[in-house]
Amino acid sequence: MKITLKGNQREFEKGISALDMAGQISQDLKKKALVAKVNGEKVIELWQPIKEDCEIEFLTFEDEEGRRAYRHTASHVLAQAVKNLYPKAKLAIGPAIENGFYYDFDMEEAFTPQALQAIEKEIGRILKKNDKLEKFELPRKEAIQLMEEKGEPYKVELIQDLPEDAVISLYKQGDFVDLCAGPHLGSTGKVKAMKLTQVAGAYWRGNEKNKMLQRIYGTAFDSKEALDAHLEAIEDAKRRDHNKIGRELEYFTTVDTIGQGLPILLPKGARVIQLLQRFVEDEEQKRGYLLTKTPLMAKRDLYRISGHWDHYRDGMFILGDADDETKECFALRPMTCPFQYQVFLNRMRSYRDLPMRLGETSTLFRNEDSGEMHGLIRVRQFTISEGHLVLRPDQLEEEFKGCLELARFMLQAVGLEDDCTYRFSQWDPNNTKKYEGTPEQWEEAQNLMGSILEKLDVKHTIGIDEAAFYGPKLDIQIKNVHGKEDTLITIQIDMLLAEKFGMEYVDADGQKRRPYIIHRTSLGCYERTLALMLEKFAGAMPLWLAPTQVEVMTITDRANDWADEVASTMSMAGFRVDTDKRNEKIGFKIREAQMDKIPYMVVLGDKECEDKMVAVRDRKGNNLGVMGLDALMELLHEEVDTRAIK
RNA sequence: GCCAAUAUAGCUCAGUCGGUAGAGCAGCAGUUUCGUAAACUGCAGGUCAAGGGUUCGAAUCCCUUUAUUGGCUCCA
Numbered sequence: 250m251k252i253t254l255k256g257n258q259r260e261f262e263k264g265i266s267a268l269d270m271a272g273q274i275s276q277d278l279k280k281k282a283l284v285a286k287v288n289g290e291k292v293i294e295l296w297q298p299i300k301e302d303c304e305i306e307f308l309t310f311e312d313e314e315g316r317r318a319y320r321h322t323a324s325h326v327l328a329q330a331v332k333n334l335y336p337k338a339k340l341a342i343g344p345a346i347e348n349g350f351y352y353d354f355d356m357e358e359a360f361t362p363q364a365l366q367a368i369e370k371e372i373g374r375i376l377k378k379n380d381k382l383e384k385f386e387l388p389r390k391e392a393i394q395l396m397e398e399k400g401e402p403y404k405v406e407l408i409q410d411l412p413e414d415a416v417i418s419l420y421k422q423g424d425f426v427d428l429c430a431g432p433h434l435g436s437t438g439k440v441k442a443m444k445l446t447q448v449a450g451a452y453w454r455g456n457e458k459n460k461m462l463q464r465i466y467g468t469a470f471d472s473k474e475a476l477d478a479h480l481e482a483i484e485d486a487k488r489r490d491h492n493k494i495g496r497e498l499e500y501f502t503t504v505d506t507i508g509q510g511l512p513i514l515l516p517k518g519a520r521v522i523q524l525l526q527r528f529v530e531d532e533e534q535k536r537g538y539l540l541t542k543t544p545l546m547a548k549r550d551l552y553r554i555s556g557h558w559d560h561y562r563d564g565m566f567i568l569g570d571a572d573d574e575t576k577e578c579f580a581l582r583p584m585t586c587p588f589q590y591q592v593f594l595n596r597m598r599s600y601r602d603l604p605m606r607l608g609e610t611s612t613l614f615r616n617e618d619s620g621e622m623h624g625l626i627r628v629r630q631f632t633i634s635e636g637h638l639v640l641r642p643d644q645l646e647e648e649f650k651g652c653l654e655l656a657r658f659m660l661q662a663v664g665l666e667d668d669c670t671y672r673f674s675q676w677d678p679n680n681t682k683k684y685e686g687t688p689e690q691w692e693e694a695q696n697l698m699g700s701i702l703e704k705l706d707v708k709h710t711i712g713i714d715e716a717a718f719y720g721p722k723l724d725i726q727i728k729n730v731h732g733k734e735d736t737l738i739t740i741q742i743d744m745l746l747a748e749k750f751g752m753e754y755v756d757a758d759g760q761k762r763r764p765y766i767i768h769r770t771s772l773g774c775y776e777r778t779l780a781l782m783l784e785k786f787a788g789a790m791p792l793w794l795a796p797t798q799v800e801v802m803t804i805t806d807r808a809n810d811w812a813d814e815v816a817s818t819m820s821m822a823g824f825r826v827d828t829d830k831r832n833e834k835i836g837f838k839i840r841e842a843q844m845d846k847i848p849y850m851v852v853l854g855d856k857e858c859e860d861k862m863v864a865v866r867d868r869k870g871n872n873l874g875v876m877g878l879d880a881l882m883e884l885l886h887e888e889v890d891t892r893a894i895k
Numbered sequence: 896g897c898c899a900a901u902a903u904a905g906c907u908c909a910g911u912c913g914g915u916a917g918a919g920c921a922g923c924a925g926u927u928u929c930g931u932a933a934a935c936u937g938c939a940g941g942u943c944a945a946g947g948g949u950u951c952g953a954a955u956c957c958c959u960u961u962a963u964u965g966g967c968u969c970c971a
Binding site: 359360361362447448449450451452455456457461462463464466492497503504505506508509563564584613615617618619620621622623626627628631633715724733735736737738739773774776777803804806807852854855856864866870872 | 896897898899900906928929930931932944945961962963964965966967968969970971
């Protein structure tokens with residue numbers, strides 16, 4: 250039988266197992282191979298016999314699919330350990346995920362940290378025992394019967410959802426049996442290093458109406474060293490957590506009596522956001538945007554027109570009794586659209602008025618569920634660089650491109666561009682309750698956006714059921730230090746609200762036409778952007794955004810006057826300067842300045858005083874030498890210019 | 896909203912079996928005026944998140960609420 254391996258053909262005895270095949274190629278491969286891929290499609294276990302000519306690729310821990318099989322087997326080991334220690338625990342599902350795996354259990358008793366330790370010990374025993382994994386298949390009925398006997402109602406439910414004629418595959422290791430499609434490693438001992446990382450609640454089948462199960466997260470690596478390196482990397486990432494350093498460095502804080510998701514921006518945080526806002530507003534002005542300022546709340550009547558009252562009411566803060574129609578009822582705005590559209594509606598518009606690009610630094614309020622808040626990333630009140638472009642159909646593509654270019658320009662300016670991915674967020678035709686409009690309208694808008702994305706060659710993933718209730722979105726996604734993904738920037742084609750609000754323009758032929766609308770943000774919401782920048786730079790903001798750019802310190806009182814002069818000259822020149830003239834614990838102050846991530850430190854003593862010079866150090870503690878004040882300011886100007894706009 | 900953990904001085908954290916609160920750093924006052932990672936002396940600082948309960952007695956045990964954290968579900 251002829252087997253193709255990495256492009257080379259080789260002869261093997263018919264019916265040989267993949268593992269033996271690997272062994273004949275090299276002992277090293279036999280050791281490293283985890284599973285095998287047949288004809289570039291199906292991934293099989295190594296114990297399976299190869300019966301005909303085909304192409305085989307051996308997958309190791311280096312391969313994504315190899316790692317998945319490895320961690321999937323690890324999740325079975327976890328389930329086995331839990332069943333050994335808690336026979337009453339019911340098994341749900343346990344897949345491999347990015348960087349690890351989890352398994353969901355239904356159990357009365359909560360998994361405590363001590364319990365987790367005991368489970369890890371049991372896992373160690375199972376790995377040592379090195380049971381072979383065996384695959385067997387049962388007809389649907391028998392599979393259900395087996396799982397009923399074993400008292401696994403969730404498994405029964407899973408099988409029942411499979412097609413009538415499906416042959417169900419199960420895996421057995423020792424006396425532990427699990428419903429599973431595989432593929433798996435040959436034996437439990439193949440898993441070299443496993444660690445349980447955390448316990449969490451998770452709804453059965455991801456539906457909040459279902460019972461909440463207990464999920465144990467874990468990870469597995471092909472060596473103890475790799476596992477330790479991974480755990481250390483996670484710890485390292487957490488040290489950059491904006492929610493920790495943002496509070497430590499006094500960018501923001503929260504107060505119990507103000508409430509969840511309502512952070513206080515301290516002077517540093519407020520300053521950075523002000524700088525970002527100015528940057529965005531100035532850039533938008535250059536690109537032909539008109540500035541608007543619209544109210545933060547409106548009567549429920551407005552939201553009835555826009556559809557928010559039907560589709561977004563739970564997300565809104567309502568002032569007054571929503572159900573009492575005899576009284577006025579207001580709601581804080583969760584989005585700017587229906588407000589900013591009024592600018593267009595102010596008078597009859599001509600086709601010559603289009604494109605009309607409206608921009609606003611807009612504060613929004615969303616009544617997020619109490620468990621959703623996270624530092625500055627997920628809050629209940631936030632300010633976003635919001636905007637709407639009212640367009641003729643022939644302008645849509647060009648303007649969409651303009652929005653994308655603006656977004657990329659902004660991301661580059663703040664240094665986050667390389668960390669972002671693109672997602673084309675579409676509606677779910679099976680979940681029409683959530684959305685306004687007809688399937689035809691959705692089809693049209695999505696096709697339009699799809700073809701623009703193709704034309705602009707934007708690499709993207711597709712997100713089904715991720716659209717806004719009024720239209721599809723291009724979401725620019727970014728991950729925080731915990732690996733959780735959030736939308737930083739969004740560009741949306743909104744075809745429904747224009748209709749609802751009766752927006753029209755008079756075309757060249759004198760006919761009234763419905764405009765297209767692009768709903769977009771330049772830099773997303775400022776709180777979130779600040780959070781991700783803090784994480785990206787570990788608190789060391791680039792000079793153009795640093796709340797304090799220069800700290801002036803004296804080491805003797807004789808330098809105080811000169812320090813004042815330096816500080817005031819630099820302030821007048823537009824730099825953000827802090828002075829500290831306590832001239833004591835200078836080493837401490839320098840360390841503190843570095844901790845606070847202050848880009849430049851100026852140290853003044855008798856010598857500098859006499860020569861009217863400044864001794865300069867950068868944030869890494871490098872001594873840049875003694876220079877004139879003009880030279881320092883020149884240096885700073887250059888850095889600001891290069892960082893802000895590349 | 897759901898599952899779990901946590902909440903002690905400005906910060907980081909001790910506080911045993913239930914016996915009424917402790918350290919380091921920061922702060923303040925004085926001394927020191929010194930050249931690069933915490934100078935010396937002293938002082939002050941706490942309804943132990945809030946409320947209720949059990950108890951002779953609660954930071955400690957129980958309940959409720961609030962906030963914080965990690966997930967789930969949602970979402971910028």
